[in-house]
Amino acid sequence: MTSPLQQKLKINGPTVITANRLGDGVVVWLRADGSWSLDIGDAAVVTTSTEALRLLGIANADENRAVGAYPAPVVLDAAGLPRPANLRERIRVGGPTVALPGAA
Amino acid sequence: MPLVKTGVVIADPFVTVADDAALPDAPALVSAARLLAEGEALLAHAHPVGVIWPNNKDVLELAPFIGRLALVALVFPKFRDGRAYTQARLLRERLGFTGELRATGNVLRDQFLLMVRCGFDALDVAKDSDAAAVEKELHSYSVFYQPTGDGRPTPLRARLGARPA
Amino acid sequence: MYIYDEFDRTFLHERVNEFRDQVVRRLSGELSEEEFKPLRLMNGVYLQLHAYMLRIAIPYGTLSAAQMRALAHVARRYDRGYGHFTTRQNIQFNWIKLDELPDAMADLAAAGMHGLQTSGNCIRNTTTDQWAAATPEEIEDPRLYAEIIRQWSTLHPEFTYLPRKFKIAITAAKHDRAAIRVHDIGLRLYRKDGQTGFEVIVGGGLGRTPFIGKTVREFLPREHLLSYLEAILRTYNAGGRRDNIYKARIKIQVHEIGTEEFSRRVEEEWAQLKDGALTLDDAALDAIRAHFQVPDFEALEDGGPELAAAKADPAFARWYANAVAPHRVPGHAIVTLSLKPVGGPPGDATADQMDAIADLADRYAYGEIRVAHEQNLTLPHVRQKDLLALWQVLDAQGLATPNIGLISDIIACPGLDYCSLANARSIPLAQDLTKRFADNDRIADIGRVHLNISGCINACGHHHVGHIGILGVEKQDQEFYQITLGGKANHKAKLGELLGPAVPESEVVDVVERILDTYLELRTSPAETFIAAVQRLGIEPFKDSAYAAR
Numbered sequence: 001m002t003s004p005l006q007q008k009l010k011i012n013g014p015t016v017i018t019a020n021r022l023g024d025g026v027v028v029w030l031r032a033d034g035s036w037s038l039d040i041g042d043a044a045v046v047t048t049s050t051e052a053l054r055l056l057g058i059a060n061a062d063e064n065r066a067v068g069a070y071p072a073p074v075v076l077d078a079a080g081l082p083r084p085a086n087l088r089e090r091i092r093v094g095g096p097t098v099a100l101p102g103a104a
Numbered sequence: 105m106p107l108v109k110t111g112v113v114i115a116d117p118f119v120t121v122a123d124d125a126a127l128p129d130a131p132a133l134v135s136a137a138r139l140l141a142e143g144e145a146l147l148a149h150a151h152p153v154g155v156i157w158p159n160n161k162d163v164l165e166l167a168p169f170i171g172r173l174a175l176v177a178l179v180f181p182k183f184r185d186g187r188a189y190t191q192a193r194l195l196r197e198r199l200g201f202t203g204e205l206r207a208t209g210n211v212l213r214d215q216f217l218l219m220v221r222c223g224f225d226a227l228d229v230a231k232d233s234d235a236a237a238v239e240k241e242l243h244s245y246s247v248f249y250q251p252t253g254d255g256r257p258t259p260l261r262a263r264l265g266a267r268p269a
Numbered sequence: 270m271y272i273y274d275e276f277d278r279t280f281l282h283e284r285v286n287e288f289r290d291q292v293v294r295r296l297s298g299e300l301s302e303e304e305f306k307p308l309r310l311m312n313g314v315y316l317q318l319h320a321y322m323l324r325i326a327i328p329y330g331t332l333s334a335a336q337m338r339a340l341a342h343v344a345r346r347y348d349r350g351y352g353h354f355t356t357r358q359n360i361q362f363n364w365i366k367l368d369e370l371p372d373a374m375a376d377l378a379a380a381g382m383h384g385l386q387t388s389g390n391c392i393r394n395t396t397t398d399q400w401a402a403a404t405p406e407e408i409e410d411p412r413l414y415a416e417i418i419r420q421w422s423t424l425h426p427e428f429t430y431l432p433r434k435f436k437i438a439i440t441a442a443k444h445d446r447a448a449i450r451v452h453d454i455g456l457r458l459y460r461k462d463g464q465t466g467f468e469v470i471v472g473g474g475l476g477r478t479p480f481i482g483k484t485v486r487e488f489l490p491r492e493h494l495l496s497y498l499e500a501i502l503r504t505y506n507a508g509g510r511r512d513n514i515y516k517a518r519i520k521i522q523v524h525e526i527g528t529e530e531f532s533r534r535v536e537e538e539w540a541q542l543k544d545g546a547l548t549l550d551d552a553a554l555d556a557i558r559a560h561f562q563v564p565d566f567e568a569l570e571d572g573g574p575e576l577a578a579a580k581a582d583p584a585f586a587r588w589y590a591n592a593v594a595p596h597r598v599p600g601h602a603i604v605t606l607s608l609k610p611v612g613g614p615p616g617d618a619t620a621d622q623m624d625a626i627a628d629l630a631d632r633y634a635y636g637e638i639r640v641a642h643e644q645n646l647t648l649p650h651v652r653q654k655d656l657l658a659l660w661q662v663l664d665a666q667g668l669a670t671p672n673i674g675l676i677s678d679i680i681a682c683p684g685l686d687y688c689s690l691a692n693a694r695s696i697p698l699a700q701d702l703t704k705r706f707a708d709n710d711r712i713a714d715i716g717r718v719h720l721n722i723s724g725c726i727n728a729c730g731h732h733h734v735g736h737i738g739i740l741g742v743e744k745q746d747q748e749f750y751q752i753t754l755g756g757k758a759n760h761k762a763k764l765g766e767l768l769g770p771a772v773p774e775s776e777v778v779d780v781v782e783r784i785l786d787t788y789l790e791l792r793t794s795p796a797e798t799f800i801a802a803v804q805r806l807g808i809e810p811f812k813d814s815a816y817a818a819r
Binding site: 162189191193212217221222246247252262263264 | 274276277279280283284286287291299304307308390420421422423424425426427428429430431503506507511541546547552553556557
């Protein structure tokens with residue numbers, strides 16, 4: 001694997017690190033202390049590629065807890081908390097946009 | 105990296121020799137380029153000679169040397185790159201190679217059985233912990249659906265054999 | 270049904286144990302994710318947006334009622350009560366947990382099922398005609414050969430780490446329901462001079478570089494099937510590109526070196542393999558054939574009084590005309606179950622529906638079920654006298670929408686609602702389209718139209734070969750859809766032609782409607798199908814109307 005420090009990463013605006021939990025695949029976000037949260041609101045928000053790469057390095061080194069880590073764009077809500085900034089991330093936070101079969 | 109041959113960890117008797125170095129007073133493992141360049145002269149060495157054969161080179165080029173090579177080392181640059189499986193079967197089943205067929209590179213336990221079925225009898229295991237698992241892995245299956253040079257019967261033939269005539 | 274014996278059961282048990290051990294080693298950190306990923310994929314386990322996904326193989330699309338109940342059990346016990354039938358005759362579950370997967374697989378293995386080789390760079394599930402052994406048009410049951418290929422390809426030691434995935438499809442009928450010309454290898458079984466054999470087609474495929482397959486051998490006597498496949502796979506494994514994942518499929522190899530050179534290499538290799546251990550003699554074929562249980566068909570006449578009486582109900586008559594096809598055995602019929610209800614996700618079935626279908630199969634269809642690549646289900650052997658009773662239950666279960674082969678019988682991938690590769694959603698668009706085309710008279714008047722939706726260029730929804738193809742793309746975080754016309758997946762397979770610029774999600778349904786209105790206006794008579802009209806007229810008139818309102 002290429003060292004995260006050698007990777008180039010371009011980010012535009014506030015960014016968080018997200019992944020899926022190893023044991024059950026649930027979506028998780030990286031906190032500033034290097035632990036994982038089920039709530040995007042807890043995620044550490046960075047705004048430079050250097051910071052994003054540093055966090056991504058922490059995430060990738062923790063692949064026994066979470067896998068497939070990548071930087072995801074966020075917007076900050078009125079309370080200053082990160083919220084998903086694109087459709088893909090909104091779906092990862094909120095689940096499928098369609099009613100699940102049998103749920104009706 | 106432990107070398108496991110027919111299920112047992114052994115010391116590697118072969119010395120890997122650089123292309124511009126003289127052959128040692130020991131079994132020698134040379135590059136494909138050197139074997140093809142020096143051919144007969146190299147095989148006249150007083151000790152066994154083996155070759156490291158890259159996975160993008162046609163193994164049928166080894167035909168002129170096959171009876172005098174003691175070892176062919178095939179390469180898995182990544183375990184996901186499966187070209188050496190085809191090379192191994194061609195060496196064993198097409199060229200009738202009977203010397204040591206060694207898997208080298210990213211050789212991991214979850215592929216041991218596939219390798220052995222294709223004709224490898226020596227595994228240059230990438231992780232120490234995997235070397236202890238060779239026996240377990242080689243016995244993880246008892247049913248094999250396709251015939252290879254290892255001669256194991258397939259269910260198709262076993263069913264026929266089991267049927268009264 | 271192919272009945273597994275002790276060998277097959279032992280193998281599945283060993284496979285479950287192997288995977289259980291691999292999961293333990295991954296969870297303990299002994300295996301890295303990089304090492305584990307190809308192993309889990311080879312067992313059908315993906316990591317998608319919200320969770321792991323398990324894809325379960327349904328070999329050549331044939332299921333027993335008991336196996337359908339096992340799927341319902343997995344849906345309830347390990348997932349969220351539903352599953353999604355795919356275009357490769359498999360089923361996938363969207364919410365499985367890695368740490369529960371070995372148990373789920375053990376439960377499946379008890380019913381003779383598994384996720385083996387439903388993903389990864391290996392030989393995948395061999396697909397075939399969902400009407401196999403039921404349709405009067407075929408010369409022999411193609412599943413016999415699909416099963417032979419299944420056995421040969423299962424954990425093939427030489428071909429488990431190919432350059433890329435490898436898909437084989439086979440048909441024995443003149444009308445190709447298996448889309449063999451868009452597979453890595455397509456096999457057409459036919460008779461020539463009293464011999465049974467195959468036309469061998471290589472290098473078809475969709476994805477970002479779609480190709481229609483090329484015939485590399487006009488006729489291959491059936492006894493040579495496996496040695497010839499081994500020669501093709503060996504040629505590919507040794508020479509297929511591994512430098513670029515997007516150029517690693519066999520279609521690119523065939524394209525780059527040319528069909529003639531590819532064919533020459535295969536023939537050269539085959540000359541060495543021919544008549545060896547892979548030869549399929551009559552004893553071997555009979556041994557496989559003996560494992561297929563043929564239903565003990567009741568002696569009946571076609572068109573009995575029960576059926577005639579049932580047709581008095583116009584709703585039944587409509588469904589009958591749409592979803593029921595002739596059977597090779599008198600007094601029987603092939604029935605297609607629509608998994609495309611108005612407003613529903615295409616191809617999804619709930620656990621309750623699966624159980625209901627299993628019960629219906631037991632009661633009316635000799636216990637056998639098929640999965641069609643169009644993401645519908647088929648009961649291949651139904652007694653005609655039972656059709657009314659069957660229809661009543663199907664209707665109550667939402668499985669009798671009379672839209673088979675019509676505009677609302679949409680093929681769609683899971684799209685961005687589930688899939689980590691997708692650029693746009695597929696399901697909501699399919700739902701909106703089925704709602705717009707909910708009127709049964711209207712869709713029957715429009716007639717046969719295949720509309721296929723993919724949420725990204727990987728083309729799981731087969732958009733290239735839809736009469737109308739829709740491809741989701743993303744532009745500045747907005748969903749847009751490209752539309753193609755004129756694609757076909759059958760024996761005259763053809764790739765669709767791009768109509769024009771991509772349209773935003775909100776306009777797609779209107780554009781499709783205008784395309785169909787144009788067809789209704791321009792068709793020579795109702796006998797001229799949509800695809801025939803597109804072929805006659807070209808895409809221009811449709812392009813003009815599609816973009817007229819913009």
